[in-house]
Amino acid sequence: MENTSTNWFLACATTDVPENSGVCVQYGNEQIAIFNFARRNEWFATQNLCPHKQQMALSRGMLGSAGAASEPKVACPFHKKTFSLRTGECLSGDECAIKTYPIKVENEQVFIGV
Amino acid sequence: MSTNPLHPTVIVVGNGMVGYKFCEKLVAKSTAFNIIVFGEEPRRAYDRVHLSEYFAGKTADDLSMSTTQWYTDNHINLYLDDPIVEIDTTNQQVHSQKGHVLSYDYVVLATGSSAFVPDIPGIEKKGVFVYRTIEDLEKMKAYAQHAKCGAVMGGGLLGLEAAKALLDLGIATTHVVEFAPRLMPRQIDEAGSAILQAKLSELGLQIHLNKTTNSILGNDAVEGLQFNNNTVLPIDMLVISAGIRPRDELAKLAGLQVGTRGGIVVNEKLQTSNPNIFAIGECALANSTIYGLVAPGYEMAEVVAANLCGANKVFAGFDMSTKLKLIGVDVASFGDAFADQAHTRTIVFEDTHKGIYKRLNVSADGKYLLGGILIGDAEAYNMLLQTVNNQLVLPPNPEELILGSRGAATSNGSGVMSLPNDALICSCEAVTKETICNAVTEQQITTIDGMKKCTKAGTGCGGCVPLVKDLITGTMKANGQYVKNVVCEHFNYARQELFDLIKYHKLTTYNEVLDNYGSGDGCEVCKPVVASLLASLWNDLILKQPAIQDSNDRFLANIQKGGTYSVVPRIPGGEITPDKLIVIGQVAKKYHLYTKITGGQRIDLFGAHLNDLPAIWEQLIEAGFESGHAYGKSLRTVKSCVGSTWCRFGLHDSVSFAIEVEDRYKGLRSPHKLKGGVSGCIRECAEAQSKDFGIIATEKGWNLYICGNGGSKPQHAQLLASDIDSATCIKYLDRFLMFYIKTADPLTRTATWLNKMEGGMAYLKNVIINDSLGIAAELEAAMENHVNTYECEWKAAVNNPEMRKQFQHFVNAPAQKDPTVVFEPMRNQIKAQAW
Structure with a gap:
């Protein structure tokens, strides 16, 4: 993921994000959802907008896994549309995919590649 | 009716339930036979099992197994009121009483049995009856109008049925006289008999055990029974029900081998000593046994019909388990009902207050059910019988099979689905679990009536109907026609099961529950379910586990x-x-x-x-x-x-x-x-x-x-x-x-x-x-x-800085509200922007 052109933006401290839950950060006019998937010891970042009804809500959604391959996913709190946290692909119905961002944790700081 | 000279001729002697069933099975398998049936009774085959319903209002037509049209449609020549009197095995011909002489290729003897009438002085008196045919019933009915006190000789299954008939006929005082020390000696033990006796006494029957009748008193008509202890029971009507006697006289006359105590000897293919002559039903002595129930008779009919059509079936004995309602009291006996105490364990439940007795015989290692007895409540019969027949391993607390599991209502439907596919559900019609389940899945049969039409399951004695119902429901559930109620892909449990697991293991967090009873990382379905269970059970503040709360609970709004x-x-x-x-x-x-x-x-x-x-x-x-x-x-x-x-x-x-x-x-x-x-x-x-x-x-x-x-x-x-x-x-x-x-x-x-x-x-x-x-x-x-x-969770939240912190839109700009939120005016208030 990391390449020379990646610009790392300091989003928040790791302690700002509850375990197995999400928060939203403001980056310019963008809203980015950050997920601390503590159960998997993984972090993910996606757009905060749910494409289904255009609601700024994914960061308030529930995390989970789907299928035998245990695909990490988030469910929008409005209508439970689910999206892969890895690829952004919609896993329920045919909503368009959401944008995902590179993310890294260093010294208890969370950085998003923008 | 025409016969086809190219087709072999099968002559069926006897038009009872089993003789009829044989015809039904044969025509279903092949049209390449000329079938000729001779019956002694004036009526077409009728349901003898439910004979007592004749007094309860059913007509002879209601009890009939089929219509005249059915015989016509299937090209079967039916001679009623005309018994065969001779089989000439040399010339392969039968002679009927009315003078018909017909050639045969095969004879199927389905002559059934008659009531065994003991040789007691006075047995010929007026007012002494047997209980076997509709004619017997009609004679009893006519005589009963002037009778006040009746008795049944024989406290077996048929004797108690006859006693019910007497009650139905309005005989004020009805006695049952049994030679053995208990009722239904072939099916139930002494403790069961005691409970049954108490129940029947409540219903107005007077039971006399250990009584040998020396003579039947009276001048012309019966007036009383004299027992061997010289006591006398005054009665004015007597029904003999002391067992059955196979109708083997025709076979004997034809030189076929019969047993010393009666019955036409047959091999495992139900062939008599003459290979072209078969015997089925209660007249046949198979495995040195007379099978006095309808289900094994049907199985014999199946074996002979199949073998005539080229199959190679054998009759390997039959489960004599039975369940019936005797005068409103459930009685069931299954598997090895009297298992030898030394090598088995027994579980006995006795409730003399409600009149319930249940006995289970369990193998010495506690793993298998061998048989048992149920009096007063036989609801568990079908499942218990299946547990015996399929050698299902018993649960750790087998007493729950008769007592029900304490504490939770469990679905009856779950157990039947664990039966193997070839489990015989309807023994009368030999219908397996697989056939029933397939009818549900492939032909969308979802009612008992539909299932009866489609598979014939439940059309015999009807005892399997509850089991068939459970299978229909169970299969529908398995097919998703009912919502399958496991929580989601991460938990293979129903909500109620999770409730109990969480409660008894005192789990307090979602992660503990998932680690112990789930798989994967959970999802938006199981998280709120577990969150709700934890809240119901422990009533802890839900915001202590915000990540598993559903959309609204997550922010208490x-x-x-x-x-x-x-x-x-x-x-x-x-x-x-x-x-x-x-x-x-x-x-x-x-x-x-x-x-x-x-x-x-x-x-x-x-x-x-x-x-x-x-x-x-x-x-x-x-x-x-x-x-x-x-x-x-x-x-x-x-x-x-x-x-x-x-x-x-x-x-x-x-x-x-x-x-x-x-x-x-x-x-x-x-x-x-x-x-x-x-x-x-x-x-x-x-x-x-x-x-x-x-x-x-x-x-x-x-x-x-x-x-x-x-x-x-x-x-x-x-x-x-x-x-x-x-x-x-x-x-x-x-x-x-x-x-x-x-x-x-x-x-x-x-x-x-x-x-x-x-x-x-x-x-x-x-x-x-x-x-x-x-x-x-x-x-x-x-x-x-x-x-x-109880505490107000909002009060707790506003007073807790950590919880309060969750109520921010931007984690990196806590004071800022979501700038994308826009309201529109309406009637002097606001409304959300449409989506």
Whole structure:
């Protein structure tokens, strides 16, 4: 993921994000959802907008896994549309995919590649 | 009717149930036979098993196995009232009484049996009958008009059936005289007999055991029985039912081998000593046994019909297990009912109060069920029989098979699905589990009647019908026609199972539950379910585990279009002071909220930013409000009418009681939302009967209704108890609500829960009022715990900085609200932007 052109933006401290839950950060006019998937010891970042009804809500959604391959996913709190946290692909119905961002944790700081 | 000279001719001697069944099976398999049937009786084959129903109002036609048309349609020549009197094996011809002489290729003897009549002096007297045919019944009926006191000689299965016939005929005093020391000596043990005897005595039968009859007294007609101890029982009618005697005289005459104690000797293919002559049913002596039931006779018919068509089937004996209702009392005996005590363990349940006796014989290692006896309650018979026949391994507490599992209502449907595919469900018609399940899956047969038509299962003795029902339901469930009720892909358990697991293992976090009983990382389905269970069981603050809470519970408010929230403070019973109303107005003004009165008699404030929720609640709590839990699957409101304090019709103070009830159950997390209502009189202004629980005042107290629903499928609540006092009402509500919480599927309202409940309202009433499961104390204690541990979760949240921190839109700009939220004006208030 990391390449020379990646610009790392300091989003928040790791302690700002509850375990197995999400928060939203403001980056310019963008809203980015950050997920601390503590159960998997993984972090993910996606757009905060749910494409289904255009609601700024994914960061308030529930995390989970789907299928035998245990695909990490988030469910929008409005209508439970689910999206892969890895690829952004919609896993329920045919909503368009959401944008995902590179993310890294260093010294208890969370950085998003923008 | 024409015969085809190219086709072999099969002559069936006897037109009883088994002879008929043979024809039915043969024509189903092949049309390449000329079938000729001779019957001794004047009627077509009829259902002898249900003969006593003739007295209970069924006609001979009702009992008939088929129609004249059926024989015509299948090209079967039927000669009635014309018994075969000779089989000439040399010339392969049969001779009938009326002079018909016909050649055969095969003869099938289905001559059945006659009643065994012991050689007792006086047996020829008037008023002595056997109980075997419709003609016998008609003779009994005519004689019974002048009889006052009857007796049945023989306390076996048929004897007790005959005793029922006498009762049905209106004989005032009916005795049963048995030679053995117990009733039904072939099927049940002494303890079972004692219970049966007590039950039958209650029903008006007088039972005499250990009685040998020396002579039948009377001049011309029977007047009494003299026993070997010289006592006399005065009677004026006697029915002999001392066993059966195979009708083997024709076979004997034809030189076929017969047993020393009667019966036509046959090999495993039911061939007599003449290979072209077969014997089936009660006339046949197979494995040195006379099989005196219809099901093995049908199996014999199947074997011969199949073999004539080229198959190679054998009759390998038959399970003589039996279940019947004797004069209203269930009696069943299955497998090895009298297993040798030294090598088996027995589990015995005896209830002389209700007249129930159950015995299970278990193998020495405790793994297998060998057989048993059920008197008074034989509901478990089918499953127990299947457990024996399929050698299913017993559960660790096999007594639950006869006592039911204590503590939880388990579905009867689950057990049958664990049977192997080739398990014989209907032994009369030899229908396997697989055939039944396939009919459901492939032909969408979902009713018993449809199944009878399609597979014939349940058309014989009818004993398997409950099992067939369970299989239909079970298969439908497995096919997803019923919602399969495991929680989701991460938990292979139903909600109720998880409830018990969490409770008994005292699990308090989602992660513990997932680690111990689930797989994967959970999802938006199982997380709220487990969150709800944890809240129901332990009543801990839900925000201690925010990540597993559903959308609304996550922020203790209802998420609305545009991503803002609505706020509903609790207004118990719909009663509110002017001061509190003013505070709501002030809060709404300060945070620019849209206000509306809800259907549950409270006020909803819409359009609150996530960031503003703690401050809004701080102000409401300051004024004495509590969370209304409008966001939770939990108690919403208890609606009330104004009641007797103001209303000129009111009988009781409905508002006070509504407040009491709402305060008791507030914050109670449940499978779905709960609504209540209390009306002060029968005018029902609180619409209580449309609620999950509704209380309506009566002159003497309250009527309590449960399981009503508004919504898309309105349903009136049903009466649980009438004229009860407030304390009893609360007690029943405690039990009802906790039982619902414990057993309902996720997101199932009480109405749907009841609709799906086996036994319905009668069952639920029994659980709540009569404590039939013995769990009332546990349910009440659980509710008491809820009441004692309640705290307003909003109050806790606003006072806890960590929890409060969760109410931010931007983690990196805490003061900033979501800039994408836009409102539009409407009627001097705001509304969310359309999506």
